[in-house]
Amino acid sequence: MLYPFDTLLNTVNRELEKLEMPNQPSGLYEPARYALTLGGKRIRPILTLMACNLFSSEIDKAIAPALGIEIFHNFTLLHDDVMDKAEIRRGKPTVHKVWTANHAILSGDAMQIIAYQLIGKSPADTLPEILSLFSKTALEICEGQQYDMDFEQRDDVTEAEYLEMIRLKTAVLLGCALKTGALVAGASATNCDLIYRFGEKIGLAFQLKDDLLDTFGNEAVFGKAIGGDIACNKKTFLWIHAMQKANDQQKAELQKWVSLKEFDRAEKVKAVKNIYGEIGVKEICEKKMDTYFGEAMDALSAMEVNVLQKSELTHLADQLMKREV
Numbered sequence: 657m658l659y660p661f662d663t664l665l666n667t668v669n670r671e672l673e674k675l676e677m678p679n680q681p682s683g684l685y686e687p688a689r690y691a692l693t694l695g696g697k698r699i700r701p702i703l704t705l706m707a708c709n710l711f712s713s714e715i716d717k718a719i720a721p722a723l724g725i726e727i728f729h730n731f732t733l734l735h736d737d738v739m740d741k742a743e744i745r746r747g748k749p750t751v752h753k754v755w756t757a758n759h760a761i762l763s764g765d766a767m768q769i770i771a772y773q774l775i776g777k778s779p780a781d782t783l784p785e786i787l788s789l790f791s792k793t794a795l796e797i798c799e800g801q802q803y804d805m806d807f808e809q810r811d812d813v814t815e816a817e818y819l820e821m822i823r824l825k826t827a828v829l830l831g832c833a834l835k836t837g838a839l840v841a842g843a844s845a846t847n848c849d850l851i852y853r854f855g856e857k858i859g860l861a862f863q864l865k866d867d868l869l870d871t872f873g874n875e876a877v878f879g880k881a882i883g884g885d886i887a888c889n890k891k892t893f894l895w896i897h898a899m900q901k902a903n904d905q906q907k908a909e910l911q912k913w914v915s916l917k918e919f920d921r922a923e924k925v926k927a928v929k930n931i932y933g934e935i936g937v938k939e940i941c942e943k944k945m946d947t948y949f950g951e952a953m954d955a956l957s958a959m960e961v962n963v964l965q966k967s968e969l970t971h972l973a974d975q976l977m978k979r980e981v
Contacts, residue, residue, distance in 0.1 A: 687763035707837030724774030731767035800825025827859025857952035883925030
């Protein structure tokens with residue numbers, strides 16, 4: 657039986673609602689519950705269930721690790737928002753704005769532990785490999801976040817460095833989610849590696865799409881303030897190519913905005929965005945996205961699974977590239 661996306665989304669949301677957390681201390685668990693009720697696309701747990709469903713109709717055994725991956729992802733968002741001083745997440749105030757930065761940090765820590773508890777409920781015969789994969793992924797995400805922070809203080813970040821950073825910070829968790837589902841279902845080592853590659857490449861394209869939306873998206877649709885990367889001097893794919901292709905006047909203008917300690921946020925975002933438009937970095941980014949999407953589809957095509965079984969994953973990947981949020 658092939659489960660459609662909406663059925664899997666309903667399953668994930670229902671299971672998250674059923675998840676029990678202690679009531680006390682409220683300052684620890686209320687922020688965690690709040691974070692999980694903000695919604696989101698639930699892409700990672702759905703990918704875990706989809707991957708399991710490629711090889712088995714028994715997706716129930718993948719639910720616990722799927723929830724663990726989703727809670728881990730939300731834990732990273734709590735800490736990211738503190739580090740980025742973000743005020744809006746999914747159209748609502750971030751945890752550290754509703755409570756404090758200390759609440760967000762400690763609640764995030766608790767969510768990480770809960771995530772490991774759920775990963776630990778994976779089937780016993782696959783648990784060692786799943787736990788090893790999850791721990792490796794968790795450490796890689798920390799590495800990616802550190803690179804992201806380091807890059808804010810540098811003006812010489814290369815495209816290769818940036819792509820490796822987003823691979824670690826974003827793409828590996830999508831690969832982990834998919835491979836976890838495949839492992840639970842007992843897929844072959846070849847298929848497990850291919851589905852991880854599919855997730856990793858889709859993850860790279862997904863993050864580049866996020867970069868585009870952060871600068872060129874519709875704030876009302878995107879769910880958070882546009883221009884956050886520009887305001888925080890993040891060396892995104894857009895920024896790197898803008899600096900490479902800018903003329904002397906454009907480069908001086910970009911460097912001026914990076915050097916300012918105090919500025920009007922809206923003015924800075926508008927000025928940098930205008931230069932991006934003049935240089936055409938949006939189109940360069942879209943071309944790179946298309947390359948990664950093609951590599952992801954090649955990996956999916958190589959998997960030893962009936963084409964019909966792959967249809968939901970193919971459709972989801974396509975939708976992720978067309979999204980406006």
